[in-house]
Amino acid sequence: MDKLMADLKEQIIEQLNLQDVKPEEIGDDQPLFGDGLGLDSIDALELIVLLQQKYKVKLSNAEEGPKIFRSVRTIAEFIENSKIPNA
Amino acid sequence: MYIRAASNISPQNTFGNQPFLSELVEYTGDKLSCIEPDYKALIDPKLIRRMSRIIKMGVACGMDCLQQAGIDLPDAIITGTAYGCLEDTNTFLSKMVQQNEEALAPTAFIQSTHNTISAQIALLLQCHSYNNTFVNGGASFENALLDAMMLLREGGARNILVGGIDEITINSHAILKRMGLYRRQSISPFELLNFPDKGTMAGEGAAFFLLSNQPSDNAWAKIDGVSGFYKPRNTAEIQQQISNFLSSQSISIDDIDLVLTGKNGDTKNDSVYQQMQHAVFIETPVIGYKHLCGEYPTSSAFALWLAANILKTGGVPAALEQAGTPVKKILIYNHYQNTHHSLILLSAC
Numbered sequence: 142m143d144k145l146m147a148d149l150k151e152q153i154i155e156q157l158n159l160q161d162v163k164p165e166e167i168g169d170d171q172p173l174f175g176d177g178l179g180l181d182s183i184d185a186l187e188l189i190v191l192l193q194q195k196y197k198v199k200l201s202n203a204e205e206g207p208k209i210f211r212s213v214r215t216i217a218e219f220i221e222n223s224k225i226p227n228a
Numbered sequence: 229m230y231i232r233a234a235s236n237i238s239p240q241n242t243f244g245n246q247p248f249l250s251e252l253v254e255y256t257g258d259k260l261s262c263i264e265p266d267y268k269a270l271i272d273p274k275l276i277r278r279m280s281r282i283i284k285m286g287v288a289c290g291m292d293c294l295q296q297a298g299i300d301l302p303d304a305i306i307t308g309t310a311y312g313c314l315e316d317t318n319t320f321l322s323k324m325v326q327q328n329e330e331a332l333a334p335t336a337f338i339q340s341t342h343n344t345i346s347a348q349i350a351l352l353l354q355c356h357s358y359n360n361t362f363v364n365g366g367a368s369f370e371n372a373l374l375d376a377m378m379l380l381r382e383g384g385a386r387n388i389l390v391g392g393i394d395e396i397t398i399n400s401h402a403i404l405k406r407m408g409l410y411r412r413q414s415i416s417p418f419e420l421l422n423f424p425d426k427g428t429m430a431g432e433g434a435a436f437f438l439l440s441n442q443p444s445d446n447a448w449a450k451i452d453g454v455s456g457f458y459k460p461r462n463t464a465e466i467q468q469q470i471s472n473f474l475s476s477q478s479i480s481i482d483d484i485d486l487v488l489t490g491k492n493g494d495t496k497n498d499s500v501y502q503q504m505q506h507a508v509f510i511e512t513p514v515i516g517y518k519h520l521c522g523e524y525p526t527s528s529a530f531a532l533w534l535a536a537n538i539l540k541t542g543g544v545p546a547a548l549e550q551a552g553t554p555v556k557k558i559l560i561y562n563h564y565q566n567t568h569h570s571l572i573l574l575s576a577c
Contacts, residue, residue: 156333157277158277158278159277160273160276160277161273179274183278183334183335183338186333186334187333187334187335190331190332190333190334193330193331194327194331
């Protein structure tokens with residue numbers, strides 16, 4: 142989980158071109174939208190693409206978006222919970 | 229139509245509080261890329277992260293121009309660009325191919341439209357007035373100017389922000405070079421005009437102007453007229469077009485102190501100017517400007533900045549080797565690919 146969150150922080154910075162932000166500056170539970178990292182609706186679309194591209198995880202219910210994208214930890218939990226269990 | 233302020237990001241040191249072309253920047257290779265300022269001082273860093281190079285150039289230049297003029301909110305924003313946001317278009321199309329048309333990131337797509345720059349400026353200013361972008365190849369900037377001129381004459385606006393922007397990208401440069409537009413061998417831009425051959429040097433730039441229908445004490449220059457013509461059949465037609473334009477301004481070529489032509493070192497391109505020099509501009513000093521900014525479809529915006537600066541300062545900078553004569557009236561004559569020809573007449577205020 143820690144490794145996944147660390148990777149996510151790097152990918153969020155790269156995908157959203159957060160030029161002055163370092164991975165260690167993003168807290169695991171820090172809010173990503175609003176007063177936190179200050180992301181907006183276009184960033185949400187970029188994050189959906191990131192999840193689909195890198196983790197092959199699709200967001201099927203848009204209403205769950207605010208809950209899933211609340212913080213790096215909630216995104217990581219969503220990815221973990223969406224993994225198809227090994228047969 | 230008066231130029232109240234002008235801002236220019238180009239391959240020369242032209243942006244910000246710089247002396248007017250006191251020292252020219254030398255290049256080697258086959259392209260002249262812009263010297264870009266520190267955008268963080270000009271644009272909110274939160275917005276910069278979504279802007280590609282051409283958007284940053286255009287937005288910074290437009291905002292700087294407004295600041296210089298002391299205008300918070302223009303009555304209209306009009307831009308001209310032939311290629312638009314090429315880098316974003318390239319990013320978006322490449323990802324379509326790489327990702328098999330699935331899960332495409334939205335930012336490059338959103339930013340790839342041609343009207344992005346004028347829209348970004350309007351968003352930053354919260355300017356809900358007239359906003360238009362002309363995409364007419366080598367006549368894009370001239371059409372933006374004509375639109376501004378008509379708007380001012382009709383009384384629909386008093387202060388208009390007008391800009392011309394185009395960028396070089398790795399792909400566009402490679403494609404246009406393959407089409408034979410640029411030199412095969414490296415040459416200094418300062419030697420470009422003296423040694424005509426096949427091809428020229430690529431260029432890019434962003435130049436913005438705050439145009440007003442009212443004279444002011446600090447106006448740079450006055451634009452008397454703008455005219456364009458398309459694919460002239462022969463030299464005689466070009467000559468006639470120039471003659472008609474000067475007649476419409478009630479002047480003759482003897483009233484012009486300086487002609488600024490779009491000479492670019494390409495033999496075929498420059499033969500048009502040579503013929504005009506022998507037929508029309510016989511006694512009038514003629515200088516080129518594309519060795520400073522390179523060739524691109526909206527380079528006439530750079531020419532307008534150069535001409536306005538010459539009129540503002542009262543003379544041609546020494547670096548252009550035409551210093552001495554006081555200049556009060558300038559004619560810019562440019563053509564792009566012998567397709568789009570334009571004439572812009574300026575006078576000192």
